[in-house]
Amino acid sequence: MSFSARILDWYQQHKRALPWRETKNPYVIWLSEIILQQTRVEQGTPYFFRFVEEYPNVTKFAEAEEDNILRLWQGLGYYSRARNMHKAAKQVVDLYDGVFPTHYSTLLSLPGIGEYTAAAIASFSENHAHAVLDGNVFRVLSRYFGIEEPINSTIGKKLFSKLADELLDQHHPGEYNQAMMDFGALQCKPKNPDCSVCPLRVDCVAYANSLQAELPKKIKGKKSRDRYFHYFIIEQDGKVLMSQRPDGDVWTNLFEFPMLETANALSIEDLQISSEFYELFGNSTIYPIGGLQKHVLSHQNIYASFYRMDYSGVDLPKKNSWNYYLLGNLDKLAKHKLISSFIERHF
Ligand code: SF4
Numbered sequence: 001m002s003f004s005a006r007i008l009d010w011y012q013q014h015k016r017a018l019p020w021r022e023t024k025n026p027y028v029i030w031l032s033e034i035i036l037q038q039t040r041v042e043q044g045t046p047y048f049f050r051f052v053e054e055y056p057n058v059t060k061f062a063e064a065e066e067d068n069i070l071r072l073w074q075g076l077g078y079y080s081r082a083r084n085m086h087k088a089a090k091q092v093v094d095l096y097d098g099v100f101p102t103h104y105s106t107l108l109s110l111p112g113i114g115e116y117t118a119a120a121i122a123s124f125s126e127n128h129a130h131a132v133l134d135g136n137v138f139r140v141l142s143r144y145f146g147i148e149e150p151i152n153s154t155i156g157k158k159l160f161s162k163l164a165d166e167l168l169d170q171h172h173p174g175e176y177n178q179a180m181m182d183f184g185a186l187q188c189k190p191k192n193p194d195c196s197v198c199p200l201r202v203d204c205v206a207y208a209n210s211l212q213a214e215l216p217k218k219i220k221g222k223k224s225r226d227r228y229f230h231y232f233i234i235e236q237d238g239k240v241l242m243s244q245r246p247d248g249d250v251w252t253n254l255f256e257f258p259m260l261e262t263a264n265a266l267s268i269e270d271l272q273i274s275s276e277f278y279e280l281f282g283n284s285t286i287y288p289i290g291g292l293q294k295h296v297l298s299h300q301n302i303y304a305s306f307y308r309m310d311y312s313g314v315d316l317p318k319k320n321s322w323n324y325y326l327l328g329n330l331d332k333l334a335k336h337k338l339i340s341s342f343i344e345r346h347f
Helices: 003-014 026-036 041-054 058-063 066-073 079-096 104-108 115-126 135-145 154-167 173-187 268-272 275-281 327-332 337-346
Strands: 225-233 239-244 259-262 285-297 300-310 322-326
Touching: 003 173, 026 041, 026 079, 026 115, 041 066, 058 079, 066 079, 104 115, 115 173, 135 154, 135 173, 225 337, 239 327, 259 275, 268 285, 285 337, 300 337, 322 327
Parallel strands: 225 300
Antiparallel strands: 225 259, 239 322, 285 300
């Protein structure tokens, strides 16, 4: 039996019943694919249902306020994905009269859609013959063929892409792509794949040479940068001061408490005598709440400290993005995880 026949055969017996597999609607497939990037299926599924219910078609999505999309997205992280979805939806409405495209090259021209997502939408919706290449597929190919080339090197990307195209079942590209992804997720798992029941075992290079733990290979990314954020909780008459994050940094446009970033970790005493603090808050007194929180993002480690501030007698700086919000209305603001978890714990 050929490689693809064995994968398809395995899929018939083991495929996952996922709600977005019930449809050929490219808009719904797009929603599911973007939501599930770097998110576990169990975590992403409720988001998928909420988005489909709130925005049943791409026109409704395009017409939505960005704040509402971000609020619905809250908890998934990688907020630029939600913003790109909004841009893409507007583009679909403006350029294609609200008809979601299914051609690979057109899909690639939309914000936030890369090769993987374009291949997934094109093949799942219309059976266009484009092979998907995600972490699951890389793993299966690398192990089965014993490929040592790193999956994120330039040569590796080309090599795996060519191989995936050659193996693609031209008659059932959509089903084959889903089968490869499930095979990687359920059978050829990252840790401890159960090779004893694998239909590829007889000629799998990794199995024959006990290389499962070594493959696939990956070049290590650049070192993460450490950042130190100090948040100040300033309340007045049942309201709390909130700030909206600027463009060009993490969490664009999301809400948080007024914040000072310092180049190094600072004790509360050092923070209070720093010129940056004095410039913003004069001689205000602050009291720590909770301990230091570490929040890991791709390429950044954020170390966050929270302080309650006694602001009386101080003219708070007039910053455009600072506004008071009723405590009861905080849940209407789109906030990043660090802030929403803090509010859950302390308000
Ligand atoms: S035999 Fe093991 S390593 Fe090889 S493809 Fe199957 S599960 Fe993966």
